[in-house]
Amino acid sequence: MIPSAFEYHRPADVASAVKLLAELGDDARVLAGGHSLIPMMKLRMAELEHLVDLQAVAELKAISVEDGTVSLGAMVTQHDLIDSEELFRAAPILRETALQIADPQVRYMGTIGGNVANGDPGNDMPGLMQCLGATYVLEGPEGRREVAARDFYEAAYMTDRADDEILVQVRFAATTGGYAYEKQKRKIGDYATAAAAVLIEAEGGTVTRASIAMTNVSDTPVWSEAAADALTGTTCDDAALQAAVDAMLADIDPQEDNRGPIEFKRHLAGVILQRAIARAFQRA
Amino acid sequence: MSKMHIKMTVNGQKKELLSEPRQLLIHVLREELGLTGPHIGCETSHCGACTVEMNGKSVKSCTVFAAQADGAEVTTIEGLGNPDGLHVLQEMFKEHHGLQCGFCTPGMITRAHRLLQENPNPTEEEVRFGMAGNLCRCTGYQNIVKAILAAAAEMNSAKEAAQ
Amino acid sequence: MKDFDDREERVGKLKGLGCARKRVEDARFTQGKGNYVDDVKLPGMLFGDFVRSPYAHARIKSIDATAALELPGVIAVLTAEDLKPLNLHWMPTLAGDKQMVLADGKVLFQGQEVAFVVAEDRYIAADAIELVEVDYEDLPVIVDPFEALTTDVVLREDLDTSEPGAHGPRKHHNHIFLWEEGDKTATEQAIESSEVVAEEMVYYHRTHPCPLETCGCVASMDKVNGKLTLWGTFQAPHVVRTVASLLSGIAEHDIRVISPDIGGGFGNKVGVYPGYVCAIVASIVTGKPVKWIEDRMDNLMATAFARDYWMKGRISATKEGKITGLHCHVTADHGAFDACADPTKFPAGFFHICTGSYDIPVAYVGVDGVYTNKAPGGVAYRCSFRVTEAAYFIERMIEVLAIELNMDAAELRRINFIRADQFPYHSALGWEYDSGDYHTAWDKALAAVDYEGLRKEQAERVEAFKRGETRTLLGIGLTHFTEIVGAGPVKNCDILGMGMFDSCEIRIHPTGSATARLGTISQGQGHATTFGQILASEIGISSDNITIEEGDTDTAPYGLGTYGSRSTPVAGAAAAMAGRKIRAKAQMIAAYLLEVHDGDLEWDIDRFVVKGAPDRFKTMTEIAYAAYNQAIPGLEPGLEAVSYYDPPNMTYPFGAYICVMEIDVDTGEHKIRQFYALDDCGTRINPMVIEGQVHGGLTEALAIAMGQEIAYDDLGNCKTGTLMDFFLPTAVETPHYTTDHTETPSPHHPIGAKGVGESPNVGGVPAFSNAVHDAFRAFGLRQSHMPHDHWRVWKIAHDLGLHG
Numbered sequence A: 001m002i003p004s005a006f007e008y009h010r011p012a013d014v015a016s017a018v019k020l021l022a023e024l025g026d027d028a029r030v031l032a033g034g035h036s037l038i039p040m041m042k043l044r045m046a047e048l049e050h051l052v053d054l055q056a057v058a059e060l061k062a063i064s065v066e067d068g069t070v071s072l073g074a075m076v077t078q079h080d081l082i083d084s085e086e087l088f089r090a091a092p093i094l095r096e097t098a099l100q101i102a103d104p105q106v107r108y109m110g111t112i113g114g115n116v117a118n119g120d121p122g123n124d125m126p127g128l129m130q131c132l133g134a135t136y137v138l139e140g141p142e143g144r145r146e147v148a149a150r151d152f153y154e155a156a157y158m159t160d161r162a163d164d165e166i167l168v169q170v171r172f173a174a175t176t177g178g179y180a181y182e183k184q185k186r187k188i189g190d191y192a193t194a195a196a197a198v199l200i201e202a203e204g205g206t207v208t209r210a211s212i213a214m215t216n217v218s219d220t221p222v223w224s225e226a227a228a229d230a231l232t233g234t235t236c237d238d239a240a241l242q243a244a245v246d247a248m249l250a251d252i253d254p255q256e257d258n259r260g261p262i263e264f265k266r267h268l269a270g271v272i273l274q275r276a277i278a279r280a281f282q283r284a
Numbered sequence B: 001m002s003k004m005h006i007k008m009t010v011n012g013q014k015k016e017l018l019s020e021p022r023q024l025l026i027h028v029l030r031e032e033l034g035l036t037g038p039h040i041g042c043e044t045s046h047c048g049a050c051t052v053e054m055n056g057k058s059v060k061s062c063t064v065f066a067a068q069a070d071g072a073e074v075t076t077i078e079g080l081g082n083p084d085g086l087h088v089l090q091e092m093f094k095e096h097h098g099l100q101c102g103f104c105t106p107g108m109i110t111r112a113h114r115l116l117q118e119n120p121n122p123t124e125e126e127v128r129f130g131m132a133g134n135l136c137r138c139t140g141y142q143n144i145v146k147a148i149l150a151a152a153a154e155m156n157s158a159k160e161a162a163q
Numbered sequence C: 001m002k003d004f005d006d007r008e009e010r011v012g013k014l015k016g017l018g019c020a021r022k023r024v025e026d027a028r029f030t031q032g033k034g035n036y037v038d039d040v041k042l043p044g045m046l047f048g049d050f051v052r053s054p055y056a057h058a059r060i061k062s063i064d065a066t067a068a069l070e071l072p073g074v075i076a077v078l079t080a081e082d083l084k085p086l087n088l089h090w091m092p093t094l095a096g097d098k099q100m101v102l103a104d105g106k107v108l109f110q111g112q113e114v115a116f117v118v119a120e121d122r123y124i125a126a127d128a129i130e131l132v133e134v135d136y137e138d139l140p141v142i143v144d145p146f147e148a149l150t151t152d153v154v155l156r157e158d159l160d161t162s163e164p165g166a167h168g169p170r171k172h173h174n175h176i177f178l179w180e181e182g183d184k185t186a187t188e189q190a191i192e193s194s195e196v197v198a199e200e201m202v203y204y205h206r207t208h209p210c211p212l213e214t215c216g217c218v219a220s221m222d223k224v225n226g227k228l229t230l231w232g233t234f235q236a237p238h239v240v241r242t243v244a245s246l247l248s249g250i251a252e253h254d255i256r257v258i259s260p261d262i263g264g265g266f267g268n269k270v271g272v273y274p275g276y277v278c279a280i281v282a283s284i285v286t287g288k289p290v291k292w293i294e295d296r297m298d299n300l301m302a303t304a305f306a307r308d309y310w311m312k313g314r315i316s317a318t319k320e321g322k323i324t325g326l327h328c329h330v331t332a333d334h335g336a337f338d339a340c341a342d343p344t345k346f347p348a349g350f351f352h353i354c355t356g357s358y359d360i361p362v363a364y365v366g367v368d369g370v371y372t373n374k375a376p377g378g379v380a381y382r383c384s385f386r387v388t389e390a391a392y393f394i395e396r397m398i399e400v401l402a403i404e405l406n407m408d409a410a411e412l413r414r415i416n417f418i419r420a421d422q423f424p425y426h427s428a429l430g431w432e433y434d435s436g437d438y439h440t441a442w443d444k445a446l447a448a449v450d451y452e453g454l455r456k457e458q459a460e461r462v463e464a465f466k467r468g469e470t471r472t473l474l475g476i477g478l479t480h481f482t483e484i485v486g487a488g489p490v491k492n493c494d495i496l497g498m499g500m501f502d503s504c505e506i507r508i509h510p511t512g513s514a515t516a517r518l519g520t521i522s523q524g525q526g527h528a529t530t531f532g533q534i535l536a537s538e539i540g541i542s543s544d545n546i547t548i549e550e551g552d553t554d555t556a557p558y559g560l561g562t563y564g565s566r567s568t569p570v571a572g573a574a575a576a577m578a579g580r581k582i583r584a585k586a587q588m589i590a591a592y593l594l595e596v597h598d599g600d601l602e603w604d605i606d607r608f609v610v611k612g613a614p615d616r617f618k619t620m621t622e623i624a625y626a627a628y629n630q631a632i633p634g635l636e637p638g639l640e641a642v643s644y645y646d647p648p649n650m651t652y653p654f655g656a657y658i659c660v661m662e663i664d665v666d667t668g669e670h671k672i673r674q675f676y677a678l679d680d681c682g683t684r685i686n687p688m689v690i691e692g693q694v695h696g697g698l699t700e701a702l703a704i705a706m707g708q709e710i711a712y713d714d715l716g717n718c719k720t721g722t723l724m725d726f727f728l729p730t731a732v733e734t735p736h737y738t739t740d741h742t743e744t745p746s747p748h749h750p751i752g753a754k755g756v757g758e759s760p761n762v763g764g765v766p767a768f769s770n771a772v773h774d775a776f777r778a779f780g781l782r783q784s785h786m787p788h789d790h791w792r793v794w795k796i797a798h799d800l801g802l803h804g
């Protein structure tokens, strides 16, 4: 498993990186932690002429929580997400999710930017970001723009990002209330058979706000407003849970693979979602 | 494609070499620098046999390009012990039969070394979770976990004694 | 008592049999100083790699290597056409079939070797592979062994169906052999006239040994002196040397085969692979050393798989549960070539150990071997030849019979165990079990886990489940297995005509240390440690002063290698016997030195002592020195011995395993709450090493039972070619094991040892699988095929209507 040859670039700031991408065009790709891209290159499912490595771009490594807004530079690693107490206080679901991704070595290298930009339906962060209502900041030759995570994903490996744009930052509001990231996988190091991200705010036992998204049950993450609506105003009783699950099931479209046939995945998606909701509600 | 000049500090020694950017760090270490401790088991970043430490992180060197490692500090199993003898982890793996064929062992110990730096007092469950990026086909992990817990205890009591 | 203290101290210093000696191998391995095949680096070494077939069945219309050869750094591209003049385009398999080295006109499985690219390094080789253009015309693909036996599609056009194969007549163009054992008519009669009959199809799916190190070799042909040196991941280096000589025409004494450290084998490294042949040819052609190392996908897709047995069973009993007969027919999917690594006369290995631990009066097995468009293999993945299939089969049939009888499965086993007083026991399928005490082991195991308490808890759980209070079920997986290892008596076991003896050669040095060489090769079993212990006890020299060497055919005596748990039963016995020869001569030397008759001496730990005069003795150190510096009348100088050991029988280790498993009915996930493993491997050489072998074997069993498989789609594409999909458990999925033992020595082995490396795999798989089945027994489950991964377990629950 040997990748094909490429030229390597290591710009020191975002502007130079964008410039490189614009100059090199189609033949160039951003390299972050490399833990999605390099395996693809080794299998020669991706053959690229140029890699633009972002490791030296210091500004992309920043983590900040200010005025209730969490900002993560694209090069913040999954290990950083787990390690940061500040982030744990602002949005504990981040750590819960990151801990369920791959293994320690992969988490040291894998970045939030790479995870959300990759467009692989198996990645966990895109679903989480949709659940959080995150905004992605992209920088291209024309400057910066913002896209909602909920609008970013078009199909497997197809996103709203243009080839010459770099995803520089992920931003979302700090969370309050209950949360859960529930994931079933075959083993450590596997992607989700199904996973659900749930945020619930409640008052006096009644749900006041909810947000629900799922991972790897369609060719993009699935954020279901209807599922969240089904919970709002309820005590999260069985009927409400069922309604939320039904709403989500209407939106998902899992495919058969080694993790199981469609029938199983649909059933499992419901089970995982129920459990996530129950746990989030309990914490709310 | 052209080769690039790469500088690394490996096990405390400065190294310079000419490499294709695509060369994988594991091959740089094994083929260019003769450090054959880290092994290749899967090539898809699942098995951890190739684990080394890079800039204070445990990484799977089969999934790092030479070019990315330019300027990095790398420690391999060869850099863990000292001339006087084995590192405590190496001792404990031996003592508790934490290895059989030995193929996973360098990656295991290198990973365990970092784990214990980040969590000097792990529970059995934390050791299992922290070692989950390293596969072993021979031992069933039980004695590896035992060895790491024993090493942690040993290192802690050595630290206390020093204080 | 001073005398006694001294003896204890001397025994301690010996570090012999029974002590948990720390492994001598480990200092090297823990420092990264192992020497595995990919660590071998020779000046000017080239790297070879394969162009492999993307198709499972296709005709090759053309191969164009022009572009590849133009790439700087590419030295050669070999195809079948280049090998034909040397008659090396096909090679014999261990099973009496032949196999393509490089695709000759067509390909028969995905990943098959089509061309061998030789380049200056592995990067250039990888680039060149992309440039070799192969024009394929696809053919209908047969992946189902039952379909293979009825279809018109001919897989092996090189064979003539009217001619018998290596194991007798072939009844169809995709049929390989029918092998039978036992009395078919009597068995059928017994079953038909029985009160209770249970019938079931038990499938043991295709999987792969997947050692952490893949297969590989370095071939170096020295044209000046005509010698070929071959380093490689060989579980049987001497056999490789013989095969290499027969194939290449190079005289056997001009070939040196070296197995350096091996990163696990588990059966995967027994056979001879096209990579070895191509590396040798390439080295001969280029005059340079050539390395070939598989990557993980090559390993999983092309080198030897294991299992893939469809076992149709019928078992009968009286109403009280006494078994009256066992009938089994196997459809064995061997893939594209019959490359099973079995002793020649046993095309289904020792599958006829499938009467297990039970006293079954009459039995029959028939095995049909079948060709399909899958990778060849059929190796013993951490088990003796087809023994894990046999154990799985009988342990499932017992469970199914228990259901049929509405009886507790532990009790059913107890009723049918071979009793201790029946050994040596002759099984209905022709084996002579050497020793055993199954009832004692079983009772100990059941007591250790509080079996009755568990059953009570399980019943309560079922009630709670029915009341809707829980969604998890409890499974209690029972197994009592009997293995057959230590192949084997030369009279009926050979590989490519070579009798399955093994060997040991010992040299005692003048200062009282020793070097011993054996025909086996360790792949993590710790031979350097345990063989030293056997010898220490035999010759009275501390194991710390004995060097064990294996794996170099230039120095080691001929042996059949390490697999099928044969090292301890066979090579371990050879070591003991060679040690005894040393001791016999040492006794004569001591007698001379002490001026007494041989018969006046007795052996005492590390010395010969004059009977009745405890202060008159000669230690082995003194004796060794005398052997080299004194002229002893009537004795040759020196102290050396060689033993080639042909075991009189196999050994029959056994064990009782119990797995307690929680199953989530809604997700199909499981959690192993407890695993208790009692092993009886006869005399225990090193308890620490035994325990380590058990942990490792159980973890492989866990993988096989709960998720690991080599799966194909209808087009013969392998769906499980990387470790993403091929399940190897991490420390998180692996439970904590409790080990225990009883000790029933083998009566015919010099030290009573039976071998243990493979028991946990043989016993573990049915224990895990039975736990899954048992959890659903109350809801009517009889049989569900492995692997029991999440969706398949979910499916069981779904089909039983447990999802509402």
Ligand SMILES: Cc1cc2nc3c(=O)[nH]c(=O)nc-3n(C[C@H](O)[C@H](O)[C@H](O)COP(=O)(O)OP(=O)(O)OC[C@H]3O[C@@H](n4cnc5c(N)ncnc54)[C@H](O)[C@@H]3O)c2cc1C
Pocket (backbone or CB within 6 Å): A029, A030, A031, A032, A033, A034, A035, A036, A037, A038, A039, A054, A074, A100, A101, A102, A103, A106, A109, A110, A111, A112, A113, A114, A115, A117, A118, A122, A123, A124, A125, A165, A166, A167, A168, A189, A190, A191, A192, B044, B045, B046
């Ligand atoms: C064994 C294994 C198991 C894994 N399991 C999981 C899992 O369970 N869940 C999960 O979510 N992930 C999993 N991953 C993937 C891992 O989390 C990756 O690290 C992550 O998906 C990508 O991050 P990266 O920084 O490594 O990105 P890279 O691999 O460097 O890049 C991925 C893609 O995103 C692009 N990209 C990266 N950064 C940017 C940027 N800033 N702007 C624009 N484009 C960019 C790249 O060009 C590339 O196309 C696993 C990986 C491995 C090896």
Ligand code: FES
Pocket (backbone or CB within 6 Å): B039, B040, B041, B042, B043, B044, B045, B046, B047, B048, B049, B050, B051, B060, B061, B062, B063
């Ligand atoms: S070889 Fe790098 S993780 Fe397996």
Ligand code: FES
Pocket (backbone or CB within 6 Å): B098, B099, B100, B101, B102, B103, B104, B105, B135, B136, B137, B138, B139, C212, C263, C264, C524
């Ligand atoms: S000791 Fe063999 S793989 Fe771990």
